[in-house]
Amino acid sequence: MGNRGSSPRGNVSKKKSEVSPVVPSEYKAKRNFSESPEPTGGGVEPAGNIYVVQEHHASHLHWDFRLERGGVLKSWAVPRGPPVKPGERRLAIAVEDHPLDYAGFEGVIPEGEYGAGTVQIWDRGTYEALKWTEEKIEIRIRGEQLSGSYELFRFRKAGEKEWLLFKKKEEPARG
Ligand code: MN
Numbered sequence: 001m002g003n004r005g006s007s008p009r010g011n012v013s014k015k016k017s018e019v020s021p022v023v024p025s026e027y028k029a030k031r032n033f034s035e036s037p038e039p040t041g042g043g044v045e046p047a048g049n050i051y052v053v054q055e056h057h058a059s060h061l062h063w064d065f066r067l068e069r070g071g072v073l074k075s076w077a078v079p080r081g082p083p084v085k086p087g088e089r090r091l092a093i094a095v096e097d098h099p100l101d102y103a104g105f106e107g108v109i110p111e112g113e114y115g116a117g118t119v120q121i122w123d124r125g126t127y128e129a130l131k132w133t134e135e136k137i138e139i140r141i142r143g144e145q146l147s148g149s150y151e152l153f154r155f156r157k158a159g160e161k162e163w164l165l166f167k168k169k170e171e172p173a174r175g
Pocket of ligand 1: 056
């Protein structure tokens with residue numbers, strides 16, 4: 001959004017972000033914003049490392065696990081909730097990218113609308129990506145409920161959108 005090169009510190013300043021917020025078209029197409037209180041998107045500048053989990057009491061209860069990447073929130077629906085114990089893994093189904101504003105959203109999506117039901121923030125914080133490929137994502141989460149090393153990897157036997165979210169065992173810190 002303009003002005004990017006005009007920092008008073010000039011060239012030595014660290015660029016705030018190379019990425020602009022994106023309102024994903026699939027997200028927009030699925031929703032009727034005259035009925036749903038969900039964010040229309042575009043109002044939040046990328047921080048680069050948002051992590052959030054929203055508990056979503058839709059027709060089937062699930063937890064939406066979201067990681068900021070490339071100006072959007074990459075999102076997975078986790079039917080049983082994210083794993084909290086090392087060694088646990090849970091099915092995570094990739095869903096459409098969400099706009100960054102969604103990280104702060106809580107509310108009730110009315111009956112008859114896409115995703116109807118209550119959305120509450122279950123956990124929030126930041127994360128660090130150690131590896132991010134088409135097949136495997138390795139992250140370190142710093143949230144209030146979840147922290148430590150997690151992996152998401154494709155579960156191709158189950159389908160194209162299926163992943164597994166895995167809580168790794170922590171390696172002992174080295175002296
Ligand atoms: Mn959901």
